[in-house]
Amino acid sequence: MHHYTMCGLDNVWLSNGYRYGESPYGPTVAIADVPGLYKAIAMTLATQASPLSGPEIRFLRKHMEMSQESLASVIGIGAQSVAMWEKGRGAIPIPSEKLLRMMALGFCNGHATIRKAIGEINFEDAAEHAKRLVFREQEKKWRSVG
Secondary structure, three states: OEEOOOOOOOOOEEOOOEEEEEEOOEEEEEEOOHHHHHHHHHHHHHHOOOOOOHHHHHHHHHHOOOOHHHHHHHHOOOHHHHHHHHHOOOOOOHHHHHHHHHHHHHHHOOOHHHHHHHHHHOOOOHHHOOOOOOEEEEOOEEEEOO
C-alpha cells in the first residue's frame, strides 16, 4: 500500500497503480493515470455519507479548477467563508455542502452544462464583466449577445 498525500488529503492509500523507483535525487514513486485517480477521489468524496472536511472541500474546489472566490460566488457567500471551511475553522452549511457535492459530481461525470457553468463563473474579478445585459430574439428564442 502506498500512502498518497500529494493530493492534499491524509487518508488516501493506493493498493496498486504505482511504481517505486530511484533517481539521482533519491527514491521516487510513479502514479499511473493521476487525472483518473483524482476523478475517483472526487467522486468518492462527493458521495460519501460523512460531512466534508476542510481538506476535502479544498480538494473538490481545486479539482473543479475553481478559486475560492469563484466557488463563493456560486454559493452566494464571501470568499472568506470558503477559506475558513477549508482551514477547518467553521462547518460548511448543509445546503452549501450539498451544492458543492452536486457540482463535483456533475464536473466528474462530464456534465456539459455544469462544466460550462463552472467555466463561465470561474473568473477573478466580477467588476470586469459588463453590467449591461443585451439580448436578441432570433428564431423565436431569446439569446444573450454580450
